[in-house]
Amino acid sequence: MSAMDAVPQTIEDLVAVIPAGGVGSRLWPLSTPDRPKFLLDLRDTGSSMLQDTVERLAPLTSAMLVVTGQRYADAVRAQLPSLPSSQLLAELSPRNSMAAIGLAAAVIEQRRGTAVIGSFAADHVIGEPEAFRDAVRAAVEVARVGKVVTIGIEPTEPSTAYGYIRQGEPLADHEGAYDAAAFTEKPEADTAARMIAQGDHVWNAGMFVSRTDVLLGHLARLQPTLHAGLREIAAAWDTDERDAVVERVWSTLTSIAIDHAIAEPVAAEGGMAVVPASFDWHDVGDFASLASLLTPNADGVVTVRRSAPVTTVDAARAMVVGGSVPVAIVGLDDVVVVHTEEALLVLGRDAAQQVTRASGTLPG
Amino acid sequence: MSAMDAVPQTIEDLVAVIPAGGVGSRLWPLSTPDRPKFLLDLRDTGSSMLQDTVERLAPLTSAMLVVTGQRYADAVRAQLPSLPSSQLLAELSPRNSMAAIGLAAAVIEQRRGTAVIGSFAADHVIGEPEAFRDAVRAAVEVARVGKVVTIGIEPTEPSTAYGYIRQGEPLADHEGAYDAAAFTEKPEADTAARMIAQGDHVWNAGMFVSRTDVLLGHLARLQPTLHAGLREIAAAWDTDERDAVVERVWSTLTSIAIDHAIAEPVAAEGGMAVVPASFDWHDVGDFASLASLLTPNADGVVTVRRSAPVTTVDAARAMVVGGSVPVAIVGLDDVVVVHTEEALLVLGRDAAQQVTRASGTLPG
Numbered sequence: 091m092s093a094m095d096a097v098p099q100t101i102e103d104l105v106a107v108i109p110a111g112g113v114g115s116r117l118w119p120l121s122t123p124d125r126p127k128f129l130l131d132l133r134d135t136g137s138s139m140l141q142d143t144v145e146r147l148a149p150l151t152s153a154m155l156v157v158t159g160q161r162y163a164d165a166v167r168a169q170l171p172s173l174p175s176s177q178l179l180a181e182l183s184p185r186n187s188m189a190a191i192g193l194a195a196a197v198i199e200q201r202r203g204t205a206v207i208g209s210f211a212a213d214h215v216i217g218e219p220e221a222f223r224d225a226v227r228a229a230v231e232v233a234r235v236g237k238v239v240t241i242g243i244e245p246t247e248p249s250t251a252y253g254y255i256r257q258g259e260p261l262a263d264h265e266g267a268y269d270a271a272a273f274t275e276k277p278e279a280d281t282a283a284r285m286i287a288q289g290d291h292v293w294n295a296g297m298f299v300s301r302t303d304v305l306l307g308h309l310a311r312l313q314p315t316l317h318a319g320l321r322e323i324a325a326a327w328d329t330d331e332r333d334a335v336v337e338r339v340w341s342t343l344t345s346i347a348i349d350h351a352i353a354e355p356v357a358a359e360g361g362m363a364v365v366p367a368s369f370d371w372h373d374v375g376d377f378a379s380l381a382s383l384l385t386p387n388a389d390g391v392v393t394v395r396r397s398a399p400v401t402t403v404d405a406a407r408a409m410v411v412g413g414s415v416p417v418a419i420v421g422l423d424d425v426v427v428v429h430t431e432e433a434l435l436v437l438g439r440d441a442a443q444q445v446t447r448a449s450g451t452l453p454g
Numbered sequence: 455m456s457a458m459d460a461v462p463q464t465i466e467d468l469v470a471v472i473p474a475g476g477v478g479s480r481l482w483p484l485s486t487p488d489r490p491k492f493l494l495d496l497r498d499t500g501s502s503m504l505q506d507t508v509e510r511l512a513p514l515t516s517a518m519l520v521v522t523g524q525r526y527a528d529a530v531r532a533q534l535p536s537l538p539s540s541q542l543l544a545e546l547s548p549r550n551s552m553a554a555i556g557l558a559a560a561v562i563e564q565r566r567g568t569a570v571i572g573s574f575a576a577d578h579v580i581g582e583p584e585a586f587r588d589a590v591r592a593a594v595e596v597a598r599v600g601k602v603v604t605i606g607i608e609p610t611e612p613s614t615a616y617g618y619i620r621q622g623e624p625l626a627d628h629e630g631a632y633d634a635a636a637f638t639e640k641p642e643a644d645t646a647a648r649m650i651a652q653g654d655h656v657w658n659a660g661m662f663v664s665r666t667d668v669l670l671g672h673l674a675r676l677q678p679t680l681h682a683g684l685r686e687i688a689a690a691w692d693t694d695e696r697d698a699v700v701e702r703v704w705s706t707l708t709s710i711a712i713d714h715a716i717a718e719p720v721a722a723e724g725g726m727a728v729v730p731a732s733f734d735w736h737d738v739g740d741f742a743s744l745a746s747l748l749t750p751n752a753d754g755v756v757t758v759r760r761s762a763p764v765t766t767v768d769a770a771r772a773m774v775v776g777g778s779v780p781v782a783i784v785g786l787d788d789v790v791v792v793h794t795e796e797a798l799l800v801l802g803r804d805a806a807q808q809v810t811r812a813s814g815t816l817p818g
Contacts, residue, residue, distance in 0.1 A: 435782045437784045
């Protein structure tokens with residue numbers, strides 16, 4: 091490899107959009123409405139998921155927009171001190187992913203005309219960033235010719251925690267890219283098993299790459315009211331009128347996920363493409379998922395953010411997160427203990443998806 | 455009931471002996487070597503088990519000796535401020551129950567001549583104190599004629615957590631008292647079931663009532679060295695020589711339980727009697743036992759020493775002890791959570807007896 095090859099190849103016309111919104115309520119009490127998942131250093135690496143996301147995208151482009159809620163704006167600025175203030179879009183209130191990504195697209199068009207945007211969640215873990223960036227580069231190529239492109243993850247198991255994308259025919263001029271034939275929401279176990287057996291489905295990682303004019307064109311056609319509202323806000327965004335327009339228009343915007351607003355209907359029309367990729371990807375949606383990412387110690391115990399000892403007696407596969415006092419787990423397999431200043435969670439790993447039901451009932 | 459009947463009937467020649475020694479390591483981290491079980495208010499009643507024991511015995515006699523370790527002497531004094539200092543015997547180091555009770559008997563003989571002593575552990579829960587005192591009164595009657603008497607608890611289940619006493623023939627002149635034919639240590643489950651089926655066994659609650667001369671006579675015959683050492687210490691106890699004699703003799707004393715030193719061999723000789731009783735009695739040896747003593751709240755949760763909320767999701771029969779932050783238990787039945795300033799224990803109730811294995815490995 092020559093020195094020349096080592097220079098990161100940025101993509102001139104790419105703007106990275108980072109929607110940073112989800113609380114991650116299945117990770118309570120680590121995550122709370124005041125301390126959402128994307129601000130957390132879940133894996134104890136020294137950087138938050140948002141910071142990791144920015145770092146992963148930086149070799150592709152310095153043009154980034156972080157879209158977050160006003161309540162998180164200060165925390166995002168603190169974690170990303172070198173992000174210019176114009177690159178932080180603070181939403182008045184959560185209006186789902188279509189409003190967040192659509193606002194970013196409209197503001198970008200307003201500021202610089204047509205560009206390619208790639209939208210990547212702020213709270214995913216990607217183990218092989220260069221493979222991720224290669225997939226983004228491939229997706230950008232396809233997006234330039236007018237497709238809305240998603241990066242799909244080659245599944246490693248019949249997970250019921252993710253949505254799926256069915257790969258159709260290969261695209262003629264883009265090796266490794268396919269027609270995205272259909273989007274499926276999180277399936278039941280038997281459906282997931284069937285899709286894996288068929289071999290033509292990939293996980294929907296929520297990564298969308300598109301020309302702004304293509305995305306906004308679909309939006310104008312499929313969600314005209316939402317499109318009009320976003321255009322109006324974008325026109326005022328860099329002016330003194332921003333607050334007044336946002337105040338008037340924001341709450342009228344349709345709250346809809348980009349999957350429903352764009353991906354599903356456009357796939358049915360033949361306008362979506364998928365670039366399958368096999369890099370290591372996790373959305374770390376719950377503590378079972380987090381446990382699977384971490385390396386157990388010699389006792390088979392996974393610990394995060396703690397230095398005090400953990401002792402187990404007849405207790406396999408324990409996970410202890412946080413807390414400053416010694417912990418003993420006796421006679422219980424697959425236990426997750428999460429200890430913050432505000433709350434203590436004791437969880438059976440198989441019930442990791444049920445944590446949401448506890449998160450709302452207690453402070454923290 | 456007349457006013458006269460309500461006056462407690464004290465027993466002139468009875469001295470109550472309260473050995474206060476066991477740490478209660480299965481109740482870690484509530485109990486620790488620095489905070490043994492008998493000093494704890496386990497049931498959140500406002501008084502410790504030691505205080506409850508003294509209060510339960512007070513209507514029988516004001517003559518009491520508390521035998522504890524030197525390391526606990528200050529804490530015992532603090533909990534029992536009205537106990538005269540002469541009634542606290544502080545042991546140099548633990549030498550098992552025979553040394554503790556034998557020392558008390560020898561000191562009593564030295565101070566006042568022959569008396570009847572009744573020895574009752576400082577860390578048991580008794581739900582019907584008047585029925586307990588009736589049993590003690592009956593036992594004292596039998597002890598006066600020269601038997602070593604134990605109070606046996608009518609079993610309510612084939613517990614493997616307690617030793618058993620086999621009742622022999624009724625005593626001729628003492629209704630309700632029986633020859634104690636044999637003492638059995640904690641049995642296996644099938645043995646316990648067989649003893650319960652036979653109907654002639656009671657639980658050994660470690661309550662012994664005897665004339666001092668009878669007890670010390672058996673000891674002189676069966677454990678002559680231990681007896682001689684205790685007599686030597688007792689002779690010096692209330693003199694300036696106490697510390698010097700204790701320093702020289704104490705560590706030479708045989709460490710043996712009263713069950714092995716006296717109860718088993720004397721039962722074989724026909725010298726032990728048992729007074730069966732059916733009052734509510736618990737030794738509260740572990741968290742499963744403690745849980746069974748307490749009343750669940752409307753959610754089926756038992757809490758002790760805490761006011762912060764407990765939320766359960768798919769988690770039956772939870773128990774939470776201590777701790778100031780809210781606790782959520784998700785997807786685990788029969789969990790016990792014990793939270794102190796020094797440690798956090800997460801326990802499957804069925805493994806309650808395994809807690810000892812964790813208690814030594816961690817601080818607290």
